[in-house]
Amino acid sequence: MKNTKLIILLVLAALIALFFAFDLQQYLSLAELKARQADFNSYYQDNPLQTLGLFFGLYILVTALSLPGAAIMTLAAGALFGLATGLVLVSFASSIGATLAFLVSRYLFQDAVQSRFGNQLGAFNRGVERDGAFYLFTLRLVPLFPFFMINLLMGLTPIKARTFYWVSQVGMLAGTAVFVNAGTQLGQLESLSGILSPAILTSFVLLGIFPLLARKLIDIVKQRRALNHFEKPAQYDYNLVAIGAGAGGLVSTYIGAAVKARVALIEKHRMGGDCLNTGCVPSKALIRSAQRVHDMREAGEVGIEGVTPEVDFERVLESVQDIIRKVEPHDSVERYSGLGVECISGTARVISPYEVEVNGERLTTRNIVIATGARPLVPEVPGLEDIPYYTSDTIWELRSHPGRLLVLGGGPIGCELSQAFARLGADVTQVLRGERLMPREDTDAVAVVAQHFEKDGIQVLTGHDMRHFETSDGQHRLICDHRGEEVAIQFDTLLLALGRTPNARGLGLEEIGVQLDKRGALQVDEYLRSNIPNIYGVGDVTGGYQFTHTAAHQAWYAAVNALFGRFRSFRVDNRVIPWCTFTAPEVARVGLNEQEATAQQVPFEVTRFHMKELDRAITEREEAGFVKVLTVPGKDRILGVTIVGAHAGELIAEYVQAMKQGLGLNKILGTIHIYPTMSEANKYAAGEWKRAHSPQKLLQWVGRYHRWMRGNQTPAKSQPAPSEKPASR
Template structure:
């Protein structure tokens, strides 16, 4: 160990000394295009006189430069072409660059790998495993398509477990096409004797080749990768469909709709109900229930609206039947009949992917050129001891209730848990909300979470944050949730318990495991920016792909998945997540787009905050909804919007203006200059922009303007003006 430390110190000193010499003596001045052209004749003459020595000296310089990651490798490559010509230059440069790269790789490995792996080993575990499994292919891709500078690849790969011999071999082969392009360009530069030479066909071709080489290389890598993963599966001679979509939720429906609209032959496979969770157990039923519950809240607030009292009698079963009627009314939008009319072949049954080209449904094999997996997600049920011994509710089966729970325990303080907590409390249940985190709605700023919590508590909800569900027990006919809190236990008796702690993607049971499609750490299917899995003709969209679990995001992803799956040969699009809005439909609603203060601080993004209190807004006062706020984050010194949070009535509708503004780079000045109808809640957006404008008023200019107005008040009237006034008076 001691000898290794001494050797490491020696290597560091040698590398540092050589780097100091390079920069101290400004050796980089000799590695420029001007110097190369100026000394072209001397270099070629020297090579002709002493070929062996010239090659040895050149290779030594190239190897040292590359090994030390010094600037100049590109000029040295061009110089090799100028001195040795195309083919000799190609061989010399190829070996010199690979030897130098391998030495840089070894220096990085010797000096840094142990330290980096010891300190960050747990974070690098996935990277190390990937390199062990496919390191050669990763390296070949990086060499063939120079996304990163080669010196960075040398240093980074030295930190991984890839074998040195394999590194050298792959680098030698992978860099050869690029080396040829650069050396060929160098041979053309050697022929320039005048400005007219710049327009020579040979040089123009060389630079054109230099420009298109990355595109050709990238396409080559894609073909190699596709053959690698698809090669072992027989490709059908013909296909039944251009696209098969698995799952008829939001993502699947939009994908199929787009495919049919562009006249592709598309099949949509669904084993359960059309419309998926959003229609049947999520967005639609929850909003219907929230609306009914809000009617009761208005009755409870009767005095605010000038009534002495108001009393509403209702049957909970009828409220839940209304929820079903709402679903039935929306259902035709997502029905088999509608999609069949649109040109989609809807197949009812359980799909199983048997190869990248084939899907089995009810014993029948369907062939397809591409497919989109849109299987959605399901409620996640944590392994709480005793929970499986009682009937528990989730967002899937809570809609089956026809008797209002007297005491309802809700596990989870996220959007689903919070929305249903308030709805059931307004309907008359005694609700206890349990959240293990320090606050409910943890994705929002603490002040925002606190506003919602205070409203919940004012409406009779018992909110237990910092409480971890430990067990569910039964004592006689009493069901009890036992929670751990600050070293002790808190017991929560309940009649029904609702589990709303998140959703798990549906990735099992339809062939992904057998096919080898990669599942990420969060349980979602691993995709690239094109929403493409490891199989180039299999795409994903919606909850099963992540990273967001919103219906509108699923629809957004569906466009990219459909277009890339159908037209990716000609044009492909990267999914755009720059402006993703969402809302939690509590009362008050909480809507957000972009960053909030918590996220901006975590990411180190500088920002300014502008806050407008909705209690100042005329329409909100008239509606007795004068509570909440609009909070806008902007780039310091500019009106560029980084993020917006709105808390208040109809926040999910009001925020649409900010979503459009962020999408199209519209700042607060233009929102301020836009006419808003009076009186509306949307005026809150203009008011917030006005707050920003006042905070950024040009104070120095305004002081001069104030003096100007004071001077104008003291200015005497002109004689002509006085005469006109006297004449007018006499007349």
């Protein structure tokens, strides 16, 4: 068996090598076709069957060996034999050749690939067995990949050979007809002026638009296939129903109502979702209170003595609720009802792609948007069930001093709340399994934050793996493993900040066949459609960027695609997604950082500007941090930006716009920034890039010009190097 496979492989390699060694591809070109067309036509007239047979065999050989030239031969078939004969020849020859390549690939490689990667390919194999014919048909009809790759790769899958043949025969027929027809027009071309003939132009237009039409047809077939076993209502109550009244649900229904669609918004708890009630709004209110306490403690630095703040935890947390109540009207039922959104309070369940049940009533709708967000992750750790604990959802119920606060998790939520409570007087210990805070950020950014955590009295324990919780004599303890050593951490209050889990289960989605991933996140495509095309997902429930502004951003695409997708659909634009961790100093980012660019092997240059060189930062006594810009080597195109410092979340916006609009650092440098402001840091970072990329040779000639203008032909005296700090303003 092994010897047979080796012989076949060597024969194939020899044939392919001979093809290139003798430069046979020169005969498979349009120029060669036109040059020999008259001779070929004469030979065809004298030997029709022999000519057809030779062409048929050659086409099969070229396709079976995956040689370049099949597209040219398809055009040649039209030019030499006409549309009908050429189409029949190419249709069968291409399918036979493709099947031969498929069989050879299967014989030589399938066993080895499946035995080595069988576990990883299990789900894929099952999908091919179930939907392989349809998947292959889409690849044949819409040529996203070269056909020779499809032939070889499909040979490694469990799809049956006869299925592969007939699907290829049918799937390639339309595209083959378009190419053969173009060939018939090229065959009639007598001079360059003939290129402008209506027939030639029409043929090339067909070549250009065929993939678009084929893709549209595939989309229609997929949609009907996904929905054909559900009963479609004769009429609908709504054009769109959104489940979840966080940012995703609010924005999608707002847009729907704005374009005069009838929309409903279902929320089982509170309008505004996590952001308003337990996330962004309360956490930033708490951080502001903590900042005021910190400022009072540091007032001695500016000559204000005798300021010793006393923190009343109950009043602080009540003030947070006051802020929520002030923001609440922006997301209220009253406001959205006034905008034309029908707001329904209750627990929703999706019965079918067209029906949502709430409060015992079934609502019919053309489209559904799932915007149910996520919930805090609660780990399965022995003893945790016996310990009272808080999460980012429930910490706002706290009204007394937390005492020794143990925070589990080193991500944005854990870091923000750790620092806020530490500044309000809690004794905070933050425990991480990893080796540093905020693992998604660069080490230099994290180092600045870690220094401030140390000043704020936060004890950060890295490399501590949780084992179990225990309570004895009224004392709570977490037992961890730290590099093989058992460590006991005592605490009074426990806060879990270990990430969030999508809220996609329990909505009825799985029962109707909507696909969720291993984490339970709703799987959506680039148009935010699930595998059932009129059910969309936005925000945290999709498991991607878990930010309020991302959910709102996606909601626009979901609403527009749901309501107007039959005319045009828009791919969600996730190229430029910014985020900020609101510690002190803040850490804001957009695009790639150094560790991501390195991991992805993206070439980059780094430009830094330190806040300690910025006048406004000095006056504000906020000198910690920097602006770091990653650019394409030798160019000012921005790949990503990290800003560490006061108001970093505000400063990053200029770079977000620049990346979105394709503006480089030269444009930022040429933009007037008010003095003295923190935003000048962006301009000076651009100036650092410009200085590093100044044309030294040109400047030498400019220097000579200026000496000449002064009438001085001797070399100028050396000048001191310019200061790293920007000139005085």
